[in-house]
Amino acid sequence: MKLTERRSFHRIPFDASTELSQGDNTWQVELLDISLKGLLVHYSTHWNGIATHPVHACITLSSDVKISMDVQLVRSHDQQLGFSCLTIDVESISHLRRLVEFNLGDERLIQRELAALSGA
Template sequence: MEESTERRLFHRVPFDHSATLTQNGTSYPCQLKDISLKGALVSFPSETEFEAESEASLTFFLGHDRHKINMASKIVHQEEGSVGLYCVHIDVESISLLRRTIELNTGDSTLLNRELATLIEQHSQQA
């Protein structure tokens, strides 16, 4: 249920980019398929099984490996080589880079600002 709410509140943009998903100290190379301020969809070249609702960290680099985005996540679903991630925590530098990346890919800063305000409001309510 939480994932469907996230889909309505946060616009996902297609984003084909290499990444790494780390879980329990093991790193798995993967491919980003889409991304939002509150999650991502990644694919794996092989049949890798992850436990639903388990914690993982998604990491990828932008700008010739100069800018690192790291997202602490929860695995919300897995099917046919794809894993859906829900963002549990992201640092300020990573969210700033992610925001700019999404803005460049959507071309709609108004939508993104509204989503960022929603994200901040949700975080304030949880604190």
């Protein structure tokens, strides 16, 4: 039996320096993929975040370009954490949009995802 993919947002495999923070805790994690709606990371150190509280994610694309967003943990399995975006600033969403657009390579797909995001 084939499962139907329910995702509205394409996940882009991407490697960039990523830091999660919550209160006084900070974790360096490995970014596995990112989308307009969230991110998936792998952690090798002990994760002791509070699952019901927002987490701040900072993804460094270059020395002067960062994507910052507040995210909520939606799943945790096998040292992987899946987060859904709660809030993101205009500059960060612009960087994220360019990143997704470049990796999708299809303007129609990015427009469809942006429409889904605004309707979410």
